[in-house]
Amino acid sequence: MTTISVIIPAYNAERTILETIKSVLQQTFSDFELIVINDGSTDRTLELLKTIEDSRLKIFSYSNAGLSVARNRGISHATGEFMAFLDADDLWTPDKLELQLAALQKHPEAGLAYSWTLNMSETAEIFHPGHNVVYEGNVYDKLLLSNFISNGSNPLIRKQAIESAGEFDPTLSSVEDWDYWFRVAQHWDFAVVPKPQILYRHSSKSMSTKVEKMEKYLLIVLERGFQAAPPELQNLRNQSLANIYQYLTGMELAHVTNREQVNQAGRKLWKTVSLYPQILRERVTQRYLMKWLVMQVLSPRIAKYLTRPFSLARSVAVPRLQ
Structure with a gap:
C-alpha cells in the first residue's frame, strides 16, 4: 500500500499544471502516488500531463x-493510508508531505494535519502571508469562527478520517473545503x-460575481457547522457571521x-460591525473602514492606490521551492 495519495x-x-506537479515530484517524502483527475479539460492539459515520465503519476x-x-x-482511485489534495494552480514547498506526515504520526488521535499558507498573485510575482495560527486538538470552535486552514490544497488527511467525513459535497460550488473540514473535525483532532x-494562487477571474457567490455558500456552510455544533458553541454565531x-x-474593497x-x-x-461590535478593535476592520472612508471622497481607483496594504510587497519571504 502506498503511504500517501496526492489528488x-x-x-x-x-x-x-506542470509547475504544480513539479512541486509534488520534488517532495522530500517520496512514497506517494500522484492521481490527476482530468475534469473534462478542453485545452492542452492532458497533452502536457502525458509528457511527464514518473511511475507514480x-x-x-x-x-x-x-x-x-x-x-x-x-x-x-486512492490507495494511500493518507490523502492530500492540491489544486492545479497551487504549489507546495518540498517538505510539505514529510512534515505533515510526521505531525500525524506524532499525534495518532489527529485525523488532519495542516500548515500555513502563503498567498501569491496570479502571476506568482507578489506574495503575502495568510493567517498563521497554531490550533490543535479539538478545533471545532475555531473552525466556526473561520476557515483557518484557508484552502483545499493545504491538509494531509488520514484515510480513516476521509471515510468518516464522506465525500465532498458537489452541491457546493464554493467553500466546499470548509464544509469538509467541519465534518472531519466532528470526529478527529487536528495537528499543525x-x-x-502552501503557495495559494489568487485568480482575478469573475471577481464581479465572486463576492455574491461566496456570500451564499459561506452562509450555507456556516449554518451547517452550527447545526452540528454542541449547545455551548451556539453563542459564537454572531461573531462567526461578523x-x-x-x-x-475586504473582497469588495479590493475589487471596486x-x-x-x-x-x-x-x-x-x-x-460586520452590527453583528459583533467588538470587531472594530481589530486592525483589519479599522483598515477596511479607513479605505471605505477614503473612497467616499476620492475615486475608487485613486483610493485603492493610496490605501494599498504594504503587506503585499514583494519583499515577503518565499519558501524554497527547489
Missing part, C-alpha cells in the same frame, strides 16, 4: 463535473505544522470599480 483535480490548467479522464466531484473521483508550506462579512468587505460597489462594501462593513 489533483485539473480543468483547463495548461498554464500551471496516474491520470484519469472524465467529463467535466466540477471540483468536488473530481476530488471524490480521486478518492475512489507551524510553517508556510467574520464572514468582514472577509466579504464604481460608486455602487463602494456602497455595497459599506453595507457589508456596517453588517
Whole structure:
C-alpha cells in the first residue's frame, strides 16, 4: 500500500499544471502516488500531463463535473493510508508531505494535519502571508469562527478520517473545503505544522460575481457547522457571521470599480460591525473602514492606490521551492 495519495483535480490548467506537479515530484517524502483527475479539460492539459515520465503519476479522464466531484473521483482511485489534495494552480514547498506526515504520526488521535499558507498573485510575482495560527486538538470552535486552514490544497488527511467525513459535497460550488473540514473535525483532532508550506494562487477571474457567490455558500456552510455544533458553541454565531462579512468587505474593497460597489462594501462593513461590535478593535476592520472612508471622497481607483496594504510587497519571504 502506498503511504500517501496526492489528488489533483485539473480543468483547463495548461498554464500551471506542470509547475504544480513539479512541486509534488520534488517532495522530500517520496512514497506517494500522484492521481490527476482530468475534469473534462478542453485545452492542452492532458497533452502536457502525458509528457511527464514518473511511475507514480496516474491520470484519469472524465467529463467535466466540477471540483468536488473530481476530488471524490480521486478518492475512489486512492490507495494511500493518507490523502492530500492540491489544486492545479497551487504549489507546495518540498517538505510539505514529510512534515505533515510526521505531525500525524506524532499525534495518532489527529485525523488532519495542516500548515500555513502563503498567498501569491496570479502571476506568482507578489506574495503575502495568510493567517498563521497554531490550533490543535479539538478545533471545532475555531473552525466556526473561520476557515483557518484557508484552502483545499493545504491538509494531509488520514484515510480513516476521509471515510468518516464522506465525500465532498458537489452541491457546493464554493467553500466546499470548509464544509469538509467541519465534518472531519466532528470526529478527529487536528495537528499543525507551524510553517508556510502552501503557495495559494489568487485568480482575478469573475471577481464581479465572486463576492455574491461566496456570500451564499459561506452562509450555507456556516449554518451547517452550527447545526452540528454542541449547545455551548451556539453563542459564537454572531461573531462567526461578523467574520464572514468582514472577509466579504475586504473582497469588495479590493475589487471596486464604481460608486455602487463602494456602497455595497459599506453595507457589508456596517453588517460586520452590527453583528459583533467588538470587531472594530481589530486592525483589519479599522483598515477596511479607513479605505471605505477614503473612497467616499476620492475615486475608487485613486483610493485603492493610496490605501494599498504594504503587506503585499514583494519583499515577503518565499519558501524554497527547489
